[in-house]
Amino acid sequence: MKSSVIVFPGSNCDRDIAVALKKLQFENQMVWHKDTSLPKSDLIVIPGGFSYGDYLRSGAIAGKSTIIDEVIKAAHAGCLILGICNGFQILTETGLLKGTLLRNKNLKFINNDVHIKVMNNDTKFSNKYKKDQILKINIAHNEGNYFTNIKHLEELEKENLIAFKYCDENGNSNEKSNPNGSLKNIAGIFNENKNILGMMPHPERMVDEMISNNDGVNLFSSLLN
Amino acid sequence: MKITTQIVEKHGLKIEEFENIKKLLKREPNLLELGIFSAMWNEHCSYKSSRKHLKKLPTEGKQVIQGPGENAGVIDIGDDDAIVFKIESHNHPSYIEPYQGAATGVGGILRDVFTMGARPIALLNSIHFGAPEHPKTKSLLNGVVSGIGGYGNCIGIPTVAGETKFNETYNENILVNAMAVGHAKKDRIFYSKAKGINKSVVYVGSKTGRDGIHGASMASAEFDENSDEKKPTVQVGDPFTEKLLMEACLELMKDNSIISIQDMGAAGLTSSSVEMASKGDLGIELELDKVPCREENMSPYEMMLSESQERMLIILEDEKEKDAKKIFDKWDLDFVVIGKTTNTKNLTLKFHKKIEGEIPIDALASKAPIYDRKWIRKKPSKAKINLKDLSNIKIEDALIKILSSPNHSNKNWITSQYDQMVMCDTIQRSGTDAAIVRIHGKDKAIAVSVDSSANYCKSHPITGGKQIVCENWRNLITVGAKPLAITNCLNFGNPENKEIMGEFAECLEGIKEACEFLNYPVVSGNVSFYNGTNNKNIFPTPVIGGVGLIKKISKPLSHHFYKDKSIVMLIGKTFGHIEQSVFLKENFSIDDGMPPEVNLHNEKNNGEILLKLINEGLILSSHDVSSGGLITALCEMAIGSENGAKIQKPKKLNNLYKYFFGEDQARYIIEIEAHDLPKVEKVLKDNNIYYENIGITQKEYFEIEGELKISNKDLFKINNEWYNSY
Amino acid sequence: MKFSVTVTLKKDVLDPQGKVVKNTLVNMGINNLKSIRQGKNFEIEIDEKDQLLAEKKIDEMCKKLLVNLIIEDYKISKIL
Secondary structure, three states: OEEEEEEOOOEOOHHHHHHHHHHOOOEEEEEEOOOOOOOOOOEEEEOOEOHHHHOOOOOOOHHHOHHHHHHHHHHHOOOEEEEEOHHHHHHHHHOOOOOEEEOOOOOOOEEEEEEEEEOOOOOOOOOOOOOOOEEEEEEEEOOOEEEOOHHHHHHHHHOOOEEEEEEOOOOOOOOOOOOOOOHHHEEEEEOOOOOEEEEOOEHHHOOOOOOOOOOOHHHHHHHHO | OOOOHHHHHHOOOOHHHHHHHHHHHOOOOOHHHHHHHHHHHOHHHHOOOOHHHHOOOOOOOOOEEEOEOEOOEEEEOOOOEEEEEEEEEOHHHHHHOHHHHHHHHHHHHHHHHHOOOOEEEEEEEEEEEOOOOOOOHHHHHHHHHHHHHHHHHHHOOOEEEEEEEEOHHHOOOOEEEEEEEEEEEOOOOOOOOOOOOOOEEEEEEOOEOOOOOOHHHHHOOOEOHHHHHHHHHOOOOOHHHHHHHHHHHHHHOOOOOEEEEEEOOOOHHHHHHHHHHHHHOOEEEEEHHHOOEOOOOOOHHHHHHOOOOOEEEEEEOOOOHHHHHHHHHHOOOEEEEEEEEEOOOEEEEEEOOEEEEEEEHHHHOOOOOOOOOOOOOOOOOOOOOOHHHHOOOOHHHHHHHHHOOOOOOOOHHHHOOOOOOOOOOEEEOOOOOOEEEEOOOOOOEEEEEEEEOHHHHHHOHHHHHHHHHHHHHHHHHOOOOEEEEEEEEEEOOOOOOHHHHHHHHHHHHHHHHHHHHHOOOEEEEEEEOOOEEOOEEOOOEEEEEEEEEEOOOOOOOOOOOOOOOOEEEEEOOOOOOOOOOHHHHHHHOOOOOOOOOOOHHHHHHHHHHHHHHHHOOOOOEEEEOOOOHHHHHHHHHHOOOOEEEEEOOOOOOOOHHHHHHOOOOOOEEEEEOHHHHHHHHHHHHHOOOOEEEEEEEEEOEEEEOOOEEEEHHHHHHHHHHHHHHO | OEEEEEEEEOOOOOOHHHHHHHHHHHHOOOOOOOOOOOOEEEEEEOOOOOHHHHHHHHHHHHHHHHOOOOOEEEEEEEEO
């Protein structure tokens, strides 16, 4: 399966996702934000980091890059798009995903291992997970507090477009287990066609037992399925 | 403009130094030249008070590729891999503007590492604040932690270890020391020595503004009531630009375009150009009207002294300009040829073709003053402790007091603000004896730790200096790493004060002795003097940053008890030295007396044998014993683990308090499988190592037989309370 | 009474955000843009009938909390 990772000035997790993709058998290419065309890809990844320093608003400036137009075209044509952390923020700024990521409730940057629950395992991104499976995964962000309007929230719930919710180690999704105050403890969402996934936690950090665990592996295996 | 005495003093120079300048120039300097001397001759750049003593430190070894004298130190870790590292202070700016002071401190130390061709792979910090009750402490703590996180996280380098300490000695003078560690290929290290005549001198990075003009002088001046007026000199960091600069430089370093490269840190364009020329024994000519400026009408004086961040100076090979510029254009950074190397051995500054200043390079560098400041030795002191008083307190209460104190409380509140996982090579994170970072794509890793012992250094500087090197060494050994070399940040008060200078000289004597004995050389470092306000000086605080090598990685050896029903052993002899202990300070407010003796022979022997046992897979968990003594170290192994321990009272009972709270050195606690006991005991006996079997591990509880029993969960609560309520 | 407090970076202080925002707009085709400085705005409603007293209070708030006097300037104006 062919993947492309878009690199913006300030992207930090591009090498990390590239290493994970290679490890999990993807044929990957790195794409510079100034490029005007995308290589043929089955999966496009917008990695985490601090594109443009998170200046103005996280993801706002990357959302206006040259290459984003190509990503939008590819998304409309059904290409799989994965936005991780800053990538999720960029996807909301481009409108490919609705809603926005606000400052964490406690106003501080949080780096921690948290638990998330797989809410919908009937998608190209999650079919190798069990429904309600609990994953231990690393988060690292200042603006991870997902927010959207009531109409969109209803759509997310009705159409089963919530991908992951923060929970405790027993699967209870509540305020206590929510690290950043996000609406309904949302950690990741799909678009209506379920070909675009935006998530705040970092799956690419969870494919190596030497540094963490293997809970992220099945996200990539699902895509290869 | 006539240079008056007042102008000289405002530049931080003494009258005798001004006379010296006149002698070297054979005339009076103009204002621009005076500014340049003031930058190069202040303490921060010239090391005039410290050089004489620093020369004594051991800086060589088989593992050393580059010792002090370059932007950072370089050590060999085998297979053509090298580690580049250094620690630096940013104390005075952080007191004035904590966020930006800390942020720019991180930025500066990162540049020192990647300017040598190394991709930074880890950040550490040692930060010291005044008493928690002091009105400024909370906001300073918040600002510094946010600043460190804000910069490190944005540039995408994990902040993996550190220490945070509180002591009233830092009330008006906080310390912010930042350490960076990078990975490079042995044969692709870049140095700052200029080579060749008529080579292009290229300026890259951010534009120059009026930031921090005279920051180098500020760092060398004590604060007084008017410190608030010094405000405008603090720079604002731009981690985004630094990320671009780092990627551009590392890209350019892939081929052979660079002859030499130096980052613009303290005293910006001045120090970088002078140091490059001085090392190469060349001259350098700059055309200042070419310098990219972000403010209008900047004068040559302002341009030379500006400390705007995120800038580098590069001396480029002939014909390489076009390709190099392409790289910097890609990353949207300024790239301008602003001068050339010459054979005049002068620093020649031109502005619109007119020479505005000309100074012989050696007058600024090699002929900068070196002072042999007077100093006196510290007399040993004795604490007045009535042993009977000690038994007025229950051991459990004394323990709780220590575990819940600001200095010993869990620092997760701080470390969770730092991204520790970015770059996906952090095998062991903070909250342990040492962090472990894998060398990317390889089977080996480095262990890193940063440590200080200001109380010991204050009470007996030589012992304190020795002790802190040993503690740092032990922290690496205990995670299974072979300690290779250190960087040191020497934070002291006013060197013109005989006692303070004595503290400096003696701490260095101790550091030298320990480093030599342990084959643990100093490859880089920084001196920060004048940490004092209104003649009140801080405790001497040398901070040691150590790097060790784990040749083949496996699951990290942590300090948490691994399972139940294993044997707990104490390596090293306990004499019960209670003076200068945390126990006395926290429970009785006694802080005089001598620190514990440091026996280098035992340190080396115990550590090397422990490393051998670790490498043979015989150790389940391991922890060094330091502040708080044996009982504190045991509890640290229980907190956060499912397993605690049941510890026996010592057989030769003199005083329980001394045994459990004494801070004797060269000790480690190890956990081993019961069936490995004979094997381990044989190794220890064969190597003449004193050890005791002190107990066994058990689920859930920490217990001293017949004395106390407390659950791990309760210990965790006690240890995590303070920060959350602060 | 309602007041608006505009907080901006001091003249000589680096504004990393303004710099990047300006470059982005220039890349988006707005080419006669000279400079952008990013700041923040507070809208403050205060229960005080005397304007001078109210402004004095707002000024105190700025000095004590809202403004980082080391690197920022501020301007107070009444909202009608």
